[in-house]
Amino acid sequence: MKKVLIFGGTGQVGTHLVRKLTKNNYRVTVITRNIHEKGHKIKIMGNAGYIDLVEASIFEEKKIRNLFENADICINLIGILFEKKKGSNFSNIHSVFPSLLARLSKEYKLSNFIHLSALGIDRASDSKYANSKLEGEKKILKYFPLATILRPSIVYSSSDNFTCNFMTLLNRLPFFPLYYYGKTKFTPIHCSDLTDIIYYVISKKLYPNIVECVGPEVFTFKEILEKLLELIGKKRFLIPLPLPFANISASIFELLPEPLITRDQIKLLKYDNVITGKYKTNSDIGSPSKRFFYDEVKKYCYMWKEGGQFSTSKYIDKEIK
Numbered sequence: 523m524k525k526v527l528i529f530g531g532t533g534q535v536g537t538h539l540v541r542k543l544t545k546n547n548y549r550v551t552v553i554t555r556n557i558h559e560k561g562h563k564i565k566i567m568g569n570a571g572y573i574d575l576v577e578a579s580i581f582e583e584k585k586i587r588n589l590f591e592n593a594d595i596c597i598n599l600i601g602i603l604f605e606k607k608k609g610s611n612f613s614n615i616h617s618v619f620p621s622l623l624a625r626l627s628k629e630y631k632l633s634n635f636i637h638l639s640a641l642g643i644d645r646a647s648d649s650k651y652a653n654s655k656l657e658g659e660k661k662i663l664k665y666f667p668l669a670t671i672l673r674p675s676i677v678y679s680s681s682d683n684f685t686c687n688f689m690t691l692l693n694r695l696p697f698f699p700l701y702y703y704g705k706t707k708f709t710p711i712h713c714s715d716l717t718d719i720i721y722y723v724i725s726k727k728l729y730p731n732i733v734e735c736v737g738p739e740v741f742t743f744k745e746i747l748e749k750l751l752e753l754i755g756k757k758r759f760l761i762p763l764p765l766p767f768a769n770i771s772a773s774i775f776e777l778l779p780e781p782l783i784t785r786d787q788i789k790l791l792k793y794d795n796v797i798t799g800k801y802k803t804n805s806d807i808g809s810p811s812k813r814f815f816y817d818e819v820k821k822y823c824y825m826w827k828e829g830g831q832f833s834t835s836k837y838i839d840k841e842i843k
């Protein structure tokens with residue numbers, strides 16, 4: 523049974539991946555900063571004996587080093603969208619820590635190191651997030667040249683911070699701001715399609731280097747919002763927000779512990795999040811995305827609709843006794 527170390531395994535991609543790997547006979551060790559908060563969620567993702575949980579921070583090198591002694595594959599899913607104080611900054615998370623994992627993977631002769639980066643980072647040269655992700659990729663390939671770097675477009679699922687947050691906001695606000703007139707293009711990929719790609723790379727023992735991971739459709743930001751509004755059965759004003767106002771509102775959000783949007787994210791939104799043509803895509807390596815945005819969100823959007831669970835076809839036209 524192959525042993526896989528997963529850093530960031532408690533997040534959206536991580537929980538889907540733990541399920542996928544354990545179902546296919548991989549034994550996983552998930553490293554989290556808070557075993558009490560996240561442990562119960564991960565423990566039920568696989569059969570008994572398939573999942574180990576270890577509490578460690580990215581700064582505990584000795585503890586992390588010990589984990590590599592018994593591992594075959596390392597997967598890094600740790601990522602942040604905004605910086606916090608005390609070491610949780612873009613450089614530490616996206617560059618320094620991944621380079622440590624790449625060095626350890628090399629030193630302990632692991633068969634693969636898979637790292638989650640992000641699509642469009644080489645275009646967005648004015649964004650701190652994008653630069654730190656790019657810097658991390660370079661360091662990883664320096665220390666572990668056979669590493670697989672996956673660059674996903676925006677990832678969605680019933681446990682995301684994207685469609686779920688937007689449906690909440692669209693539900694509550696009478697209008698919604700459009701950054702850059704809502705013209706930025708995205709290729710949203712369903713979380714299960716992304717974990718299928720990771721599993722495919724591991725199980726087929728592929729070393730495709732950098733892969734751009736995209737869903738089967740291209741939508742503008744405005745089209746995504748329109749689809750979500752249609753799915754939750756709401757009508758809202760979508761209003762273009764001039765850039766200076768967008769930046770002022772983002773600088774106010776940045777004062778919150780979990781900002782809805784930051785000035786750095788507004789910079790990222792300027793660039794289309796679509797394939798560049800410079801790298802292989804998930805289709806090129808043989809793992810095309812199979813899930814379509816509208817059909818997938820339809821499966822979980824009902825909680826944002828009038829009537830909640832009773833708005834689904836299961837209940838419509840049926841009397842509840």
Ligand SMILES: NC(=O)c1ccc[n+]([C@@H]2O[C@H](COP(=O)([O-])OP(=O)(O)OC[C@H]3O[C@@H](n4cnc5c(N)ncnc54)[C@H](OP(=O)(O)O)[C@@H]3O)[C@@H](O)[C@H]2O)c1
Nearest residue numbers: 530532533534535554555599600601610638639640676677
């Ligand atoms: N979601 C997207 O739309 C998207 C798009 C492009 C790229 N990506 C990349 O894909 C990867 C996985 O994304 P995701 O959506 O699964 O992310 P996520 O749900 O935010 O989870 C990331 C995990 O990282 C860990 N983490 C966060 N801050 C940390 C810190 N300061 N120190 C140590 N660990 C920390 C957390 O684990 P613990 O709390 O358990 O420690 C968390 O479970 C990330 O690298 C992300 O940048 C995601």
